[in-house]
Amino acid sequence: MHQRSRLCGASAALAAPSSASATTSSDATAPAIFDDSSISPSTAYALSNGHFIASVNGCPPYNGVQCLLHRGAQFHLMGGGGCVYTEGAAIVAWTFRASRQPGVKKPRATPLTFRISNIPSQIYKGGSEENLTQKGFKAILNDVQRGLLKNGGHSADMPAQTLYSFAPSAHSTRSFVATATIYNPPAPSQLESEIKSKIGGNSAQLRVELDFFRLTPLSAPEEPDVEIIALHDFLPAEIPNARILTYGYDTKLPGSQSTASIVDLSRKFLESVKTIQKQSEDRPIILIGHSLRGLVIKEALTQAAEGSPDDRKVFRLCYTVIFFSVPNRGLESSSLNSMVKGQPNEDLVRNLHPDSSFLSLLHQRFLDKFVLEDSKIICIYETNYTATVEFSPETRKWEKTGDKVIIVPKVSATYASINEKKYDQLPINADHSNMVKFSNSSDDDYVIIQSRIRQCVKDAPRVI
Template sequence: MADDGQTILSRKRTYEERNSPGPEDNTSKLKRVCSITEPGSSSEEGVTGNESWPASSAPAMSTAKPRSKLTCFRISGIPVKWNKDDLLLALRSFDPDFNDARKLSLFPACSGRTQTALLRLDPLMCSEYFRRIDSTQEQYELIEGDPDIYLVIDKHLLGLTPLNTPGDDAIVDVVAVTGLAGHAFGSWCSRKTGCMWLQDLLPTDLDNMRVMTYGYNSSLTRDIVNHTFVDYRRSFIRALMDARSENESRPIIFIGHSMGGILILQVLLQAKAGTQYRCLFDSTRAISFFATPHQGLHVKELLEMVHDTASGPTSKIEFIKQLKEGSSFLDSQREDISSLWESSSDIEIATFYETKKTPTSSSDAWTRDGENVQMVNRNSAMLFWPFEHRIPVESDHTDIVKFPARGNSTYGSVVAHMTKCMKRLKDASGE
């Protein structure tokens, strides 16, 4: 156990007292929404290998054991001197029934002087404490000592989340951005194997990098703050600047799925337009776009589902319309990004486009029993830049970023693309 003078003590309240409603329970909670996804898109709330359901229409839990069903929890605010044993002791101080640390990973936080842990648990087998953590909340747990420490536990993974422990020789930041109504962890997990390739594969296959995933609240159900692209862009820029405050010139490789690619371009447009965030643009060395709808997304079923949950037009409906085929917002962005790089740009661009249709959700249910459609057609997914690499993927809109294993051919293309970029960076630094 790390010896930092910190004595980990059990909280004063019992487990039942902490989890029972009452005036004494004034723990701060961050509201977030369990979202539906783009028709046929990824599982939510960090769940791998399963469908996602809004709370209002969730079906009864099946008694059959799922093939792969792990929920990812994030634990923030961990002191830098703690190791896994310290964290386990702290977890058991407020959850005596916790006994599964097989999928516990501990990484330096993206910003600040703390650590962040990722814990993958089977929701059917984990303790009652973790089963009761809702996707709309952050759970704060006091670890008494000198000084006191608050651990923050959530499963929404909003903001930047670290996925590896970079060495002192890290020369690049890899930042993955999920799509509309996606999840920063679950959207990248294979439903066949549970593999989360950004954490499980990439840091092993390529060294000298810091890998992070970014989550943002783009849920289409329940009541949420009415975000605009300006809000998303500002939040993403702030997170990047905070994470890179100690090395603003470190190169960046972006990975964007669907709307995540649009958000990346929004950030780069803002960064190039002025001096305040220019370092983000100047540091960008490569982008991998996965089914990014530069010319629009098939949104018919999305609009029908959102209409079903609202009594009239909402900002969510208007937001989705910005992503539809032929929208003026996307038309303007295509014109704007033409000035980002010249044809001789040193930035590597890889465009991965889907070749299979995606099951959609019917308007009268939250199940994927609707029509199979091409969510993003190949022309919409392409930028048509001279230096763009275009790669077809035998997958639908959801699974295009869910690589089940290292032998997946699309994952191999991603690694090859990054390897080329990394070689250029090392050559430029004289290594």
């Protein structure tokens, strides 16, 4: 076991990344890798890409921004009125996008959640510049959406939008990133144009998207102790002193034309983490990943341990890694093989088989590198069976109607590291898809995991 070489500065926790997607397009039923679920009747909604979002006035945003982490919970993490995230910490979530939402030419009833980036920190008003606040941007969104509703012949009394978060960009304090659910939403390009016209001349770089790729900050306390980056649905709430971010990239199985491997995805993730780490005053990092995302974390940390000085700094700052059913020794992938046969991503799925030489090598490399005795590995494993996917000739879609299996057995989901303790191997009473989705904040599994994360955030500054 090795002692970590100490670094100066405050501490931060970093959780793993994620991406949201619209689920109203015709191919929305194509599941993201090992992650799908159906609409939940509770106050938070599970989307077909596996992500969760709180209801707003009883209406579910169907493209699933990765701001709410608990199915049925009465709260959310994104900024704005009613949020319960606590100041002083940063959490980044890594989400996966099942399919791209095409542009919509006219308003429609289904609400969608947008990512609005490169929002200028100052705007022109009355012939002079003034600082843009969350309240001010919310007013701009209200004006824009009411105008769109009026032009579309809709009642001005209809709900317009809910601003979930408004935080400084992960890379610059001179711009903001916001997430907002909009009712009767226009096409992203139309919404972008309307917002730019309201803000004025310094908004040329502003972008409106339905994809949640790259880093998306959800909270920005002034002096966080920890950076948390989450690569999936589970983002802990009620964690003080952490900045919260998400990280997303595009991945789907059927119809994919991507040749990106786990190595490629990991390298890009590591580079993204480095861009924010340079501004984070050596804060400790907590990473959280589910299934394939956990493999990306493992590969990224292995690359960091073997890489440049900046890479190695990220490795040393990583205090805790939390794995949700990560297939360290493979998973049940037989039902996925037919989905990707002949496609560029066929090798990616093949590398997840229990006999995969890639997984075997990655496992050994991680064992050799992640040996910091003051760091923690927490492995959480599924205990319920999951229905596999099969193609339905009737619907011409992939449906979860196949045999039920344990996707990642305990023997594969645990012992990811030599310093992993048996008491840090935790079961969850859920299947592979739903193990990162909780009925409410009082759910027994959620309370246990939340308690572990709180303790890690508390301990991290004393260790790093």
